[in-house]
Amino acid sequence: MRDELERPFAELPAALVEELLGKSAELSRRLREGLDALRSARRAYRTQLEESHLLQREGALLDVPVPTTCGVDGAYAVERLIATDLVAAVAVAVEGLTPPSETRHWPEPRHRAYVQTERHEEEISTLARAVMIGMELELAAQAPHEVVFIDGSLTTPLIYFNQAMNRAQAAPDLHLTEFLLRNMEVYLAAYRDVLLSQRTDRAWVGVPKYSVRREIGRRLGWPASMDDRAMLTNLLEPGEFIRPQPLEAPRQPWHLQLDPLPEGIRKRAEALRGEIIGLLGRVHVIYYRPRAWLPAFRVEMGGAVAENAAQLARVMQALRFQSSGPGILEPYPIYLADRMVKHLGRAIPTFRQVISQELVKTYEGDVDEVFLNLHGYRTESGH
Template sequence: MTYEVHEGYARLPEDLLRDLLNGAEDLAGQVTEMLEPALDQREQLRSTIDSLGLIRTFQPCQPVTVAGIDGGFAIERTSAVDISLSVAVGVEGLTGETVYWSGTQYEWWTRVSGHDLETERLARGVMVAQELAVLRDAPHGLRILDGSHITPVIQLNTALTAQSEELRQEAQRVWTRLQTVEALASAAKDIRVIAMPKYDSSRVVCATVANELGLEIPGDDKYLLGLILNPRELLLPQQVPEQPWASLHFNARSEADEKWAQAFGEAIQPLKERELKFTYFKPSEFSPAYRIEFKGNVPDEDFNTILATIESQITGPFVREPYPQYLADVMAKSVGLGLSALQTAVQLRMSGMGRPEIAELLIHSYRTEGV
């Protein structure tokens, strides 16, 4: 997600806003056309999926300790330089008492550089390395990675293939400090690590049902299963499809980067060999169907423990994620506010050093970008 930070807010022109609102009826029609068929055929779709043996009922058991990890970055593009800030946070799940962490765990990184459109690639590569570091060091029985297992691969490769050698070297310096190769390998094989992407475009289940019924199923798997699963039901765990998993890889921009591409590639070998399963689980009536990616060698009793732990962290209908994942996400999304505070602090320091003309250059920004 990319956003802009403003003082106050900018009003859209009145005519533009009126035209936008006049288009709401057409937009509502498009939404209805896309989502209505599955709603109208809910019973038939459920019957089909049930007949295929794809619906299971969760067997309650004792949950374990859990932590949620997420990251964010922001880039302040001032009139003179780019200021980057990247953070990752880990939040402990709800329990009656503190289990392992007395406070939020975090990693942060900041950098000042000349204007470069590829700065975002560096920030993404650093952010995910920080997430992996917090994830690796969490001692909890279950650790939730925000996003898919594919996400770190994409973000690390984005930084590794930046055209700027300076940016690649900075990314590799951070990766060395955080031992990112080892952290990535741990995330790819540790059965205590699961991934829960909020945004999901998978249509594996939709395609199966469509083939069985001989009709088109609009929407995606998350939408479909959110409609048809009852509370405490889940999709029979499935091995992840061949694509894109079997094709995961890292590229090297130069010969010096080859060792990183090779090491990262070896670290994700379990993902390339598809030693990963996924399911959709609906803990309660008001919750969505959560996509959960977990290791293929997780024993059945441990799989039930994963579901029980997730169910124990659902706090109500208005929080659409397990509690630690939700809170980590809220914190990580506040990175833009942190960068604004840092920028102000730097301006004050520069003024105090007798260089107000330099401080003034940090006041004027083109825009702030981040996730």
């Protein structure tokens, strides 16, 4: 691993490396032109923000105590073996920096895990990803903290669930399919609770690292070459934020396929689906730049949080307090959770070796058959 980091081009043909490096000057020039144009127009864009009354400062928020927080993230991995697929999905919830006045403590990260072998099937990764995000939502809904950060957009679970439910029809006999269908009602109920944020002592917010959304840019007529997060990273001063704005409507209505569910579960799931789709229409987004060394955060929240001054102030206080370490470009508990789950893809090949060694102890045939059939040739992972 160290060799890969220190010699990133070591395995590439020299001519290919030379061609890639030869393009760096042109790419640098294009990037400079874009940044120069943004810098030249910065004053005009700032004036637009101020005149639109979208721009707010921390001083306008209610004064609230630093809340307790946690971050939730997940990962999945599929180890493609000769004879089978080894599938794993995990979710972890990690407590953030503890406020000075807080005496309670979550002693260790909470987690959910799924691991199973499956026959070779194209649908595996889509189903594993849905299980991963379902476990994330379950952990998030059960977390006892005042502000719960979810790594990603609040709209992503519906998209992943719909994709997986469509694939479930094509592969009904997979263990993953059975597990997802059995737990879908629980996952949808957790998703509903996260979007509803009905309790005044709890707030769930999504903090996506990557976004192409342009709610602010479209409203103000900014160039389409930069999304809102990129623009506002360059426009907002530390301590400034964009007041809550309705989430950009999808090009097509939200949809979730539920036909694969057993009839008894399906009726309850359909009711949850209706609630979820209605609540997605009330999701709001803010952009906030808490520190000079940080980019603007895109933060998505349910309408109950966005429209409650105390809840909004609590979320902003949590973001500021959990972003106090230079070099960490996201809220601290999300950073920790992300670091943990990223290791899943690298851990699965080792887990496969342990399984192979256990199998060898009891296998009555030629042990070469074990290692041949459990040879891994590709690992797919995501989070």
